[in-house]
Amino acid sequence: MTRPGYSAMATRHVPTGLVVAGILLVAANLRAAITTVGPVLTGIEDDLGITSSAASFLVSLPLLTFAVVSPFVPRVAQRLGLEWIIAGGLVILAAGLVLRSVPPQALLWVGTVLIGVSIAVLNVVLPSWVKRDFPLKIGQITGAYSAVQSAFAAVAAGIAVPVGGATGMDWRLPLGMWAGLALVALGVLLPQLRRGAAPADGSAPAAAPVSAPATGPTAPRPLWRSALAWQVTAFMGLQSTNFYILVTWLATIETDAGISETAAGTHQFLLNGFGILGSIVCSALIARLRDQRVLGMVVGVTLMIATLGILLAPGVTVIWSIFAGIGGGAGIVLALSLFGLRTTDHTRAASLSGMAQSVGYLLAAAGPVAVGALHDATDSWTPALIVLLVIEVLLVLSGYLAGRDRTVD
Known part of the structure; x- marks a missing residue:
């Protein structure tokens, strides 16, 4: 049975401000759990005695989970409703964050998997929520929540090392403390659990009730057979791969080049912080x-430009982290906006989101691990950065193709 939170049968009005606050708080949880890891990765390696390749799985494992879980999220959302599945995702996220921050070591991996499951759910349904409630403001709302996402990602990366050092809890407190943010988001979402799906801003009429996918001659073309859907998927995957490689390894690349841990952490903050500027500019355009x-x-x-700078002039990575932040912030806003812009309704947007994030995060998961393994094999970051440049060339191509004004239907 489909809950009213995903159908168009409105049962209760919820103020637009509360809906927007819910979207923004959910978005705030999407990256902080992951960007916290990079700055304390060396401490985790030293404390647990694991290799660089193994440590990189702390970032890649959630991405693999995204790839596995994402295709199933739209169907579950149809049955439970958007608000209910988001609430469940937040509960799982809070649990995962706590578990990965406490001994024994096995709980580090269990918690990381739970974090991956929860963020996969939230990643897929958030663009659908925007498409449903703000169908005429997709770019603006997506830009706003991406800016919030980048802001919390920046703060999480920037304070990880200082918080761990100040409290004497090293990497464990930074990895677990964001559970509180998930609970705050859940608290704001609670009044919305019995709401209907009429657009919150009144910008367009509600869509027809969600039912099982149609079959027969009127059924929409499967997304897996749409060239445009694959182009959107490629853009999503390549920009995600670029982001997670930098989030995982930029601090280590810098420290290996003789830059202090504190400065490298500051540059991570700039990377994520300037993502806010990229998000805002992209959403406006x-x-x-x-x-x-x-x-x-x-x-x-x-x-x-950012990758070439890191490769050729690592001593001024403060500049290249700003370029990377602007490009990364704009990239995620554009990728998430494409789910709504290239579809005709919120259920189709959820399906495209599920496809793009499943395949896309499979690519993204391989990126940090491959880069770590390449570094271990060559004892140099140059081959890894050349691979990153190739990824960015492909991103230019996929961005052009996915950016054309058409829909997958």
Whole structure:
């Protein structure tokens, strides 16, 4: 039975401000759990006695979980409702954050898997929530929640080392303390659990009730057979791969180049902080441009500048982290906006989101592990950065193709 939170049969009005607050608080939880890891990764390696490749799985394991879980989320959301599945995701996230921060070591991995499951759920349904409640403001709302996402990611990365050092709890407190944010988001969401699905801003009429996918001659074309859906998926996966490689390894690349841990942590903060600027600028341009081809290409070029800078002039990575932040912030806003812009309704947006995030995060999961293994094999970061440049060239191409003004239907 489908709960009213996902159907169009409105049962209760919820103020627009409360809906927006819920979206923003959920978004705040999407990256903080992951960006906290990079700055304390060396401490985790030393404390637990694990290799760089093994430690990188603390970032890659959630991404693998995203890939496995994402295809099933739209179907579960149809049965439970958007608000109910988001509430469940937040509960699982809080539990996972606590578990990975306490001994024994096995709980570090159990908690990491739970974090991956929860964020996979939230990642997939959040664009659908925006498409349903704000169908005429997809770029603006997506930009706002991406900016919040980047802000909390920046704070999480920036304070991880100072918090661990000040409390004497090393890496454990930074990895677990964000459970409180998940519970705050859950508290704001609770009044919305019995709401209907009429758009919160009254910008468009509600869609028809969600039912099982149609079959027969009127059924929509399967997304897996749509070239455009694959182009959106490629853009999502490549920009995610780029982001998670930098989040995982940039601090280590810098310390290996002789830059202090504190400075490297500050640069991680800048990377995530300038993602806010990229998010805001990109969301503003989406609303003004006829299509997103130029935006998609600019994202890739900006990231190429950052990677070339890190490769050729690592001593001024403070500059390249700013470029990487702007490109990364714009990239995630554009990728998430494409789920709504390239579909005709919120259920189709959820399906495209599930497909793109499943395949995309499979690529993203392989990135940090492959880069760690390549470094272990060559004892150099140069081959890894060259691979990153290749990824960014492909991102330019996929951004152009996915940015064309058309839909998958």
